[in-house]
Every structure is written in structure tokens, then in C-alpha cells.
Amino acid sequence: MERKFVFGTAVTDYNFTGRSKETERLKTAFRSGINVILMSARRLGKTSLVKHVCQQLKSEEIITVYLDIFSCKSEYDFYNKLATEVLKQTASRKELWLDEAKDFMLRLAPKISLSPNPTSEFSIALGITPKTHSPEEVLSLAENIAVRKQKRIVVCIDEFQQIGEMDNSAQVQARLRAIWQHQKHVSYCLFGSKRHLMSSIFLHRSMPFYQFGDLIALEKISTKEWVEYIVSHFADGNKIITNEQAESICTFVDNYSSYVQQLAWILYTQTKEGEGVTEESVNIAKQDLLNVNEILFMQMVEPLSEYQFNFLRAVVNGVHSDFGLAEIRETYKLGSYSNIARLKKALLERDIITSENKTITLTDPVFEQWFKRKMM
Numbered sequence: 001m002e003r004k005f006v007f008g009t010a011v012t013d014y015n016f017t018g019r020s021k022e023t024e025r026l027k028t029a030f031r032s033g034i035n036v037i038l039m040s041a042r043r044l045g046k047t048s049l050v051k052h053v054c055q056q057l058k059s060e061e062i063i064t065v066y067l068d069i070f071s072c073k074s075e076y077d078f079y080n081k082l083a084t085e086v087l088k089q090t091a092s093r094k095e096l097w098l099d100e101a102k103d104f105m106l107r108l109a110p111k112i113s114l115s116p117n118p119t120s121e122f123s124i125a126l127g128i129t130p131k132t133h134s135p136e137e138v139l140s141l142a143e144n145i146a147v148r149k150q151k152r153i154v155v156c157i158d159e160f161q162q163i164g165e166m167d168n169s170a171q172v173q174a175r176l177r178a179i180w181q182h183q184k185h186v187s188y189c190l191f192g193s194k195r196h197l198m199s200s201i202f203l204h205r206s207m208p209f210y211q212f213g214d215l216i217a218l219e220k221i222s223t224k225e226w227v228e229y230i231v232s233h234f235a236d237g238n239k240i241i242t243n244e245q246a247e248s249i250c251t252f253v254d255n256y257s258s259y260v261q262q263l264a265w266i267l268y269t270q271t272k273e274g275e276g277v278t279e280e281s282v283n284i285a286k287q288d289l290l291n292v293n294e295i296l297f298m299q300m301v302e303p304l305s306e307y308q309f310n311f312l313r314a315v316v317n318g319v320h321s322d323f324g325l326a327e328i329r330e331t332y333k334l335g336s337y338s339n340i341a342r343l344k345k346a347l348l349e350r351d352i353i354t355s356e357n358k359t360i361t362l363t364d365p366v367f368e369q370w371f372k373r374k375m376m
């Protein structure tokens with residue numbers, strides 16, 4: 001039986017809603033070979049959207065390759081992952097991908113090992129190292145395959161901000177860009193969270209990936225779409241929620257995708273079949289949402305210094321700019337004028353605050369609610 005509400009993993013089909021404009025925009029870009037950079041705060045729906053688009057393009061003459069590079073800590077970790085997924089996902093016969101791989105890449109030394117991943121019994125490491133393969137060789141692989149198969153390939157790389165965390169990050173970026181920009185049959189969809197890292201890769205004039213492609217900042221799913229989704233999914237389980245109650249779920253979490261689903265799920269489980277949601281149960285569910293996330297929130301505040309903490313208090317109290325003013329620094333005990341830039345930088349790097357048009361807000365609306373109740 002399908003879950004009525006899903007959070008924490010990418011969603012598809014029954015659990016996927018909205019995003020029609022973004023879906024079309026990505027499909028057009030993928031079909032025309034335009035590179036795309038997709039950015040948003042955490043858990044808004046990047047992975048779900050890209051997988052949704054890849055799914056929809058399945059029947060077309062385009063091969064999409066999806067890879068998540070969250071676990072890649074070094075340049076060659078990335079090359080191994082890239083080569084493996086490109087070879088696997090472009091193979092004509094999936095089960096024979098390793099045989100086919102040998103046609104496209106020389107000197108492979110695949111090693112089969114038991115996988116820590118419970119969904120597959122073993123994993124295959126291609127054994128690509130600086131001694132066996134140059135970066136150029138790996139980075140040209142997709143283009144060579146596309147030419148040989150006479151198909152367009154779109155390589156979608158999730159958690160791309162990891163590239164920004166590598167020791168030789170600038171050098172890696174320069175290498176990727178230098179090769180990718182000349183490819184005629186392959187385009188890229190690069191996406192990830194951690195705003196400061198993604199920005200440092202894509203929004204800085206001096207960096208290789210500046211203006212690499214069509215930049216999309218993923219917006220929130222609209223209240224109207226969420227209300228329809230919530231009301232109909234309650235109804236599927238023979239439970240009743242009013243439009244206003246569904247709307248109040250959205251407001252509480254500021255339309256933040258994963259929290260909308262999580263809060264709806266909590267409320268859904270607390271509602272009996274054949275019955276309707278009550279005001280009281282909505283309030284209890286909201287409190288429960290804060291409680292179940294408390295461990296994560298505690299982890300976020302634990303490492304903060306007193307000044308950083310005070311800075312958050314100021315933001316939660318409605319201060320969004322001009323932190324340097326003497327009055328604000330004194331009211332919230334933020335220290336010296338020069339301290340302000342340091343505080344901002346540290347909190348931006350932790351992704352706790354977001355800065356847009358010089359306005360500072362907390363990144364996570366539910367964390368904000370929790371902070372307001374517990375830390376003020």
C-alpha cells in the first residue's frame with residue numbers, strides 16, 4: 001500500500017505534486033542540450049524534480065544519467081563514481097554493462113566487493129586512479145558514448161557542492177569545465193544544496209563554472225497545490241481535513257516541502273478513519289513536529305558560540321539587516337562592529353542563515369519555530 005505522505009527521500013508518482021513549470025523548463029533544456037544549474041535550500045525537492053524529469057524523458061531519444069556524489073571526498077572518488085554511473089546507465093543491456101564498459105574504457109581493473117548498501121549484494125569498483133586514467137579520459141567518456149550510440153546524453157549530478165569541498169577544488173572545477181564546455185552531445189544538470197558552496201562554485205565571476213548554464217533557483221510549491229494534495233490524500237485514507245486546516249499546515253512550515261509532508265503525515269496518523277481533523281489535533285501535530293525534530297535542532301545549536309546564538313536571537317526577533325548598528329549590537333550583545341561579519345560568515349557556512357539581497361533570514365522555518373519556543 002502506498003504511503004499517503006512521504007518525507008526524507010526523493011518522492012515520485014503518487015507522492016509527487018506540482019512542479020509542472022519547472023518540469024517543462026528542465027525537459028526543454030535537456031532536449032536542447034542546455035546545461036542547467038539547480039539550486040535551493042535543503043529538502044525543497046531538487047532530487048525529486050530531476051528524477052521526475054529523467055523518468056518522463058525515458059521514452060525519448062535521450063539518455064539521462066543520474067548520480068549522487070555526496071560520498072565523493074576526492075577528485076578520483078568522483079571520477080570513479082562518474083565513470084561507473086555513466087557506463088551503467090548508458091549500457092544497452094543493463095546486466096552486461098561491465099562487458100560493454102571495456103569497449104569504452106581501457107585499463108579497467110574492476111573489483112567486486114560486498115556492498116555496505118543493503119539494496120545490492122555487491123558493488124563494483126572500477127579501480128580508476130591517477131596511474132591508470134587521466135581526468136580527461138574519464139571526463140570525455142560520456143561524449144564518446146553519445147557519439148558512438150548517436151544519442152544525446154544528459155548527466156545529472158546531485159550534491160554537486162561536494163566538488164567545492166575538495167582540497168584541490170578550484171583545480172578540479174577548472175578541469176571539468178574545460179572539457180565539458182566543448183562537448184556537443186552531452187549536457188549537464190548540476191544541483192545541490194548548501195547555498196554558500198553552490199554560490200561559490202556558480203555565482204563568482206572568477207570561478208570556472210560561472211555562467212556555465214541556465215540557473216534555476218527552485219521555488220516553493222504553492223499553497224494551492226499543497227492543499228489539493230493534502231486534502232485528496234486524506235480522502236484516499238477515508239479521513240477528512242478542511243482546506244483551511246491543510247492551509248495552516250503550509251503556513252506553519254512556510255511551504256517547506258519535506259516539512260509539509262512530515263506534518264501532514266503526523267496529523268494523518270493521529271486522525272481516525274472516517275473522522276475529521278480537529279483544531280486541537282492540528283495543534284498537537286505541530287508540537288509533535290517540533291518534538292520529533294528536536295534532536296536535529298539541538299545538534300545545530302550545540303556548537304554555536306554565545307555571539308552566534310545571540311545573532312540568531314536577533315534574527316528570530318525580526319532583525320534582518322543593519323546588525324552593525326550600535327543599538328542592535330548592544331540590545332542583542334553581538335560584540336564589536338567587526339565581529340558582525342565573522343558571525344554572519346560562520347552561520348552562513350553552517351547553512352543556518354540565508355542571505356538574500358542583504359536580508360538575513362533563518363534557513364529552516366521549523367527550526368525557527370523551535371528556536372522561538374525553546375531558546376528565547
Ligand SMILES: Nc1ncnc2c1ncn2[C@@H]1O[C@H](COP(=O)(O)OP(=O)(O)OP(=O)(O)O)[C@@H](O)[C@H]1O
Pocket residue numbers: 006007008009010011015016017018019040041042043044045046047048049192193257258259261262
Ligand atoms: N514535488 C514534490 N511533491 C511532493 N513532495 C515533495 C516534492 N518535492 C519534495 N517533496 C518533499 O520534500 C522531501 C525532500 O525532497 P528531495 O529529497 O527531493 O529534496 P532535495 O532538495 O533534493 O533535498 P536535499 O537538499 O536534502 O538534497 C521529500 O521527501 C518530500 O517529502
Ligand SMILES: [Mg+2]
Pocket residue numbers: 046047048158
Ligand atoms: Mg537532494
